[in-house]
Amino acid sequence: MGSAEKEEINVLKHGLVPDHRLLSREEEKETLEELDVGKENLPKILKSDPAIKHLEKVHGDINVGRVVEVKRKSRTAGIATAYRLVVKRE
Amino acid sequence: MNQSKGISKRIGSIQFAYMSPEEKRDLSATKIITPDTYDDDGFPIEMGLMDAHLGVIEPGLRCKTCGGRVDECSGHFGHIELAMPVIHIGYVKEIKKLLRSTCSECGRILLEEEKTTEYLDRMEEMREMGGSPLDIRNLAKEISKDARKKGRCPHCNTDQPKIKLDKPTTFREENTKLTPKEVRARLERIPDNDLWALGINPDVTRPEYMVLKVLLVPPVTVRPSITLESGDRSEDDLTHKLVDILRINQRLRENRDVGSPQLIVEDLWDLLQYHATTYFDNQTSGIPPARHRSGRTLKTLIQRLKGKEGRFRQNLSGKRVNFSARTVISPDPWLSINEVGVPERASRELTVPLKVTPMNLDYAKELIKRGPSPSTEDGEYLPGVNYMIRPDGRRIKVTETNAEAVAEKAEPGFTLERELKDGDIVLFNRQPSLHRMSMMAHEVKVVPGKTFRLNLAVCPPYNADFDGDEMNLHVLQSEEARAEAKVLMRVQEHILSPRFGGPIIGAIQDHISGLFFLTYDNPTFTREEVVSIFSNLETDRFPEPVEEDGNKIWKGKDIFSYFLPDDLNMEFKASICQKCETCDKEECQNDAYVKIEDGQLEHGTIDENAVSAFAGEVVDKIARDYGTDAGRKFIDQITTIALAVITLRGFTTTIEDEEIPDKAENQIESVLTDAENKVRNLIEAYKDGELEELPGRGQKETLEVKVMKELGKARDDAGKIASKHLGLSNNAVVMARTGARASMLNLTQMAGALGQQAIRGERPSRGYEERTLSHFKRKELGAESRGFVRSSYKDGLNPVEYFFHSMGGREGLVDTAVRTARSGYMQRRLINALEDLMVADDGTVRNTADKVIQFDYGEDGIDPMRSKRGDAVNMDDVIREFKKRGE
Numbered sequence A: 001m002g003s004a005e006k007e008e009i010n011v012l013k014h015g016l017v018p019d020h021r022l023l024s025r026e027e028e029k030e031t032l033e034e035l036d037v038g039k040e041n042l043p044k045i046l047k048s049d050p051a052i053k054h055l056e057k058v059h060g061d062i063n064v065g066r067v068v069e070v071k072r073k074s075r076t077a078g079i080a081t082a083y084r085l086v087v088k089r090e
Numbered sequence B: 001m002n003q004s005k006g007i008s009k010r011i012g013s014i015q016f017a018y019m020s021p022e023e024k025r026d027l028s029a030t031k032i033i034t035p036d037t038y039d040d041d042g043f044p045i046e047m048g049l050m051d052a053h054l055g056v057i058e059p060g061l062r063c064k065t066c067g068g069r070v071d072e073c074s075g076h077f078g079h080i081e082l083a084m085p086v087i088h089i090g091y092v093k094e095i096k097k098l099l100r101s102t103c104s105e106c107g108r109i110l111l112e113e114e115k116t117t118e119y120l121d122r123m124e125e126m127r128e129m130g131g132s133p134l135d136i137r138n139l140a141k142e143i144s145k146d147a148r149k150k151g152r153c154p155h156c157n158t159d160q161p162k163i164k165l166d167k168p169t170t171f172r173e174e175n176t177k178l179t180p181k182e183v184r185a186r187l188e189r190i191p192d193n194d195l196w197a198l199g200i201n202p203d204v205t206r207p208e209y210m211v212l213k214v215l216l217v218p219p220v221t222v223r224p225s226i227t228l229e230s231g232d233r234s235e236d237d238l239t240h241k242l243v244d245i246l247r248i249n250q251r252l253r254e255n256r257d258v259g260s261p262q263l264i265v266e267d268l269w270d271l272l273q274y275h276a277t278t279y280f281d282n283q284t285s286g287i288p289p290a291r292h293r294s295g296r297t298l299k300t301l302i303q304r305l306k307g308k309e310g311r312f313r314q315n316l317s318g319k320r321v322n323f324s325a326r327t328v329i330s331p332d333p334w335l336s337i338n339e340v341g342v343p344e345r346a347s348r349e350l351t352v353p354l355k356v357t358p359m360n361l362d363y364a365k366e367l368i369k370r371g372p373s374p375s376t377e378d379g380e381y382l383p384g385v386n387y388m389i390r391p392d393g394r395r396i397k398v399t400e401t402n403a404e405a406v407a408e409k410a411e412p413g414f415t416l417e418r419e420l421k422d423g424d425i426v427l428f429n430r431q432p433s434l435h436r437m438s439m440m441a442h443e444v445k446v447v448p449g450k451t452f453r454l455n456l457a458v459c460p461p462y463n464a465d466f467d468g469d470e471m472n473l474h475v476l477q478s479e480e481a482r483a484e485a486k487v488l489m490r491v492q493e494h495i496l497s498p499r500f501g502g503p504i505i506g507a508i509q510d511h512i513s514g515l516f517f518l519t520y521d522n523p524t525f526t527r528e529e530v531v532s533i534f535s536n537l538e539t540d541r542f543p544e545p546v547e548e549d550g551n552k553i554w555k556g557k558d559i560f561s562y563f564l565p566d567d568l569n570m571e572f573k574a575s576i577c578q579k580c581e582t583c584d585k586e587e588c589q590n591d592a593y594v595k596i597e598d599g600q601l602e603h604g605t606i607d608e609n610a611v612s613a614f615a616g617e618v619v620d621k622i623a624r625d626y627g628t629d630a631g632r633k634f635i636d637q638i639t640t641i642a643l644a645v646i647t648l649r650g651f652t653t654t655i656e657d658e659e660i661p662d663k664a665e666n667q668i669e670s671v672l673t674d675a676e677n678k679v680r681n682l683i684e685a686y687k688d689g690e691l692e693e694l695p696g697r698g699q700k701e702t703l704e705v706k707v708m709k710e711l712g713k714a715r716d717d718a719g720k721i722a723s724k725h726l727g728l729s730n731n732a733v734v735m736a737r738t739g740a741r742a743s744m745l746n747l748t749q750m751a752g753a754l755g756q757q758a759i760r761g762e763r764p765s766r767g768y769e770e771r772t773l774s775h776f777k778r779k780e781l782g783a784e785s786r787g788f789v790r791s792s793y794k795d796g797l798n799p800v801e802y803f804f805h806s807m808g809g810r811e812g813l814v815d816t817a818v819r820t821a822r823s824g825y826m827q828r829r830l831i832n833a834l835e836d837l838m839v840a841d842d843g844t845v846r847n848t849a850d851k852v853i854q855f856d857y858g859e860d861g862i863d864p865m866r867s868k869r870g871d872a873v874n875m876d877d878v879i880r881e882f883k884k885r886g887e
């Protein structure tokens, strides 16, 4: 505690946190076209979300407006895929 | 998406503001000065509370302000000039906030100039960034909180005395009372620029308006007077309150003007404040509510709006509707599940609009000519017409005398209000409406009597029984509504429930017992019996008989098979299955393995697992694979047959059904005595501290667990002994084993022993000091003193046992009551959160703003109604199908 260095926990490795993956610009375009969903109608994820912070360690700064793919375990479908738009906190 | 189709204007924002005295005077149609309402001739008094300028409530009269008649003029406000200002009860909090955060001398906000500017800049930025009004209000709150901390004005250096609110409306400054007049003066002193920081927009309002100089008088249409049969007038509660205000106002003005002693004037002023306060809210804490002469508390403005009986929840969120009926329900096995029996009385009152066209003109005239309440020569119900409506909206009542004449006047374009007739589509509903099956579309069947009637197979979806339950019926009024209801809401479309992906409509109780007797061990029926059974159906065909000893006889399983589709193949275990270690399948000794091959019931007994609501496999498969028409027909037919069979056989249950041989009773006695001895030994061991502790438990806990286990086993053993003597020749057992009603536990509790009673999952332990009842020794832990009931229901319980049993029973009742209340509230909140979500054409779930909530409905895109207990496909079925094809 105190001034000692805090060990960063990678939330993405936690079993209860679903997989997050940053879509490339091409993938993003394809996915949105296939879903026929406007970007503004996607569910959101804050840029300050721990999951995004960890993705940024891999991909560098993730701009607002990018899309991440979230794959979570589903009781009905096995694995359910969702897409979230990265937004800034108001 | 074009969501705004048909909308030409949209509300951008709404602004609320305190109303100024000038605005009120402008709005007012007349000044009100006298507390009187009507003169001796019954005419409204000028400038009285019922002044004709305030609108009209009596038909025939015209409004003096706008000239409109009763339904043309919605009324106009009046106003009262208050002799002295009073505080508006709704704004005391806001006034307190303002008084505390501004200077008592100069009126400036108690913040340094720089600080104020800084705050104002922050607020401006917020506004520019499109911050919500809520955020801005919160900032204003923060600012006034900051200002409140100062004990001295930074502008004029005056010390700021503490201001206290003496509820409900009296402000005090260091024990000297601030009159509303002084309060108003202080609010007037606050400069416009400081108001911004305090969350008030000075462009539209001023804080001193919170102290009333003028009181608006609502139009008479808001507070109509009622004329009683005796001819006396009875005034609305609001009018009563306004009379009080006017009286005191007048006296206050007179006393003030003649220069009465300050004390008298102040008393009257306080009284005026009291009346003004209770006029707004008659449940203000700290003051007695104003009462009517009869002692009843008055319903004033807030009371009209607030709570379950208030305007919002009573009249806006839910309303009474026309074309509906409510009565007691009773069962009718002769109706189809799709039908509902409607008593004649209700059928005559409820109507369906019938548009007259050139095509049905003759029929329409014929209908009208029948006159009111027509019937056939045999006295049977015929639908008539109650009203004929002309295109201009005029309604002509059809009577005995004018029927002929009205019929002749009927023309295309007219509308008739036709009474209900067989086949009309109506909605039928039982509260609480917890799922979509609580409101389904039925076809009307007009029946004698005074109750709604329904088929017993639709009791489960409505959760209805006939111990006095009432249900509601709504008659659909348009062709579109009828079509929609028939497609989406019809009973047969709800045989499979979206709640659990299985049947919710199906056989219950005697239906199940009846089919058991039809199929168990494949009994034979004579020609007479089969004719009697089939006479209940609309069919002229019979199943094939078999030859036995030269006689034609019918086998029960063949009779049941008659109603199965020809290509139906199924295999499953019946409810009467004993769960043998290795299942003998087709060879089952208990005839409990059901096998249907090509629509023929080859083996097994039809019971709960085959045809019941909730568990019925056969009902499920037929409704799913052969369509809802086939499902409805199947349920209608097998329930009818079941009742015919059980009627033919006769069915009853008696206390003797729980009779077991003396030998068995003795066995049970010794099992229970053994158990009690073992418990005694356990308690000894506990007292000696020799109990081997279970992992994670102490001595006491270990003892309790072991005792509960021992006594639980004793009850089960007693039950098993009793069960040995309770076979399928016993009607009570038939009901329990087939799943028709009750359970084996219920029977063994009647025949064997009741067993341990539990409170919150533990043996009862409280009541008296360290004991459950006063006559037990303290710290006694034995079975008897801690709620073990060794008697059976049949033997009867001793007083101590009875008491413990009541404790358990009470817990059950309380739990259900608490559970329903809690789950009801949870469901209400869920529904409010989810009500405007819908599944879009592409399978995504979206809200009204078109935002995606879920990318695939339920994540798997499966309609739970069409699922097999939640699964998209029934794998067992698929495998069986493939095997069959391979053969």
Ligand SMILES: [Mg+2]
Residues within 6 Å of the ligand: B464, B465, B466, B467, B468, B469
């Ligand atoms: Mg009931």
Ligand SMILES: [Zn+2]
Residues within 6 Å of the ligand: B054, B055, B056, B063, B064, B065, B066, B067, B068, B073, B074, B075, B076
């Ligand atoms: Zn008017």
Ligand SMILES: [Zn+2]
Residues within 6 Å of the ligand: B103, B104, B105, B106, B107, B108, B153, B154, B155, B156, B157, B158
């Ligand atoms: Zn000052």
Ligand SMILES: [Zn+2]
Residues within 6 Å of the ligand: B577, B578, B579, B580, B583, B584, B585, B588, B589, B590, B592, B593
């Ligand atoms: Zn078996």
